[in-house]
Amino acid sequence: MQFTLNGQATSLEVDPDRTLLDVLRNTLGLKASRLGCGLGQCGACTVILGDHAVTSCDTPMWSVAGKSVTTLEGLGTRDAPHPLQAAFIEEQALQCGYCTSGMLMRAAALLQRDPQPAESDIKAALEGNLCRCGVQNRVVRAVQKACA
Structure with a gap:
């Protein structure tokens, strides 16, 4: 599966039904998005997919293919905050x-x-x-x- 993550081309072999949140946290080690309710109702896991905010706990990886994902880690840096x-x-x-x-x-x-x-x-x-x-x-x- 190929997509852009925080401005970088990314290619992963993952189950397309895994959630984006699971892949971000447990495969890629990006911990800013957090598991809250697991149902897309609390917003703790929100990321930007394309140009819209989505809850990553209920976003399957198949829906990310070919798109751009931005997490908090890609928003700004300690030296140059957004x-x-x-x-x-x-x-x-x-x-x-x-x-x-x-x-x-x-x-x-x-x-x-x-x-x-x-x-x-x-x-x-x-x-x-x-x-x-x-x-x-x-x-x-x-x-x-x-x-x-």
């Missing part, structure tokens, strides 16, 4: 951090499609990401800051 990552830090838009990578990826997909979204659009885009720590308002502010 504007969203910098804004999340500035706004302290994380607490335990479990859901953070999924929120960052969903927000990044939104900004790819709409670089200046309205607050209501940000809230709607992040609706599928659950956070038990209660930092949702900080997350919205961080996304707004990244657009400025």
Whole structure:
């Protein structure tokens, strides 16, 4: 199976029915995407497939063939963080951090499609990401800051 992962051509021999999350974490060692519910309902495992945010826990590998996948590891670096990552830090838009990578990826997909979204659009885009720590308002502010 061939696809692009974080800008790099990738070729793997994997069961096409394995989930993208399983392959990312257990075959490729990319740990930023996390298993939350395993049903695509919490958003902790969100990655960008093409230009849309998807939950990788319920995305079969066969659906990734020939496409581009971006994980948090491909969004920015410690030395050159993505504007969203910098804004999340500035706004302290994380607490335990479990859901953070999924929120960052969903927000990044939104900004790819709409670089200046309205607050209501940000809230709607992040609706599928659950956070038990209660930092949702900080997350919205961080996304707004990244657009400025």
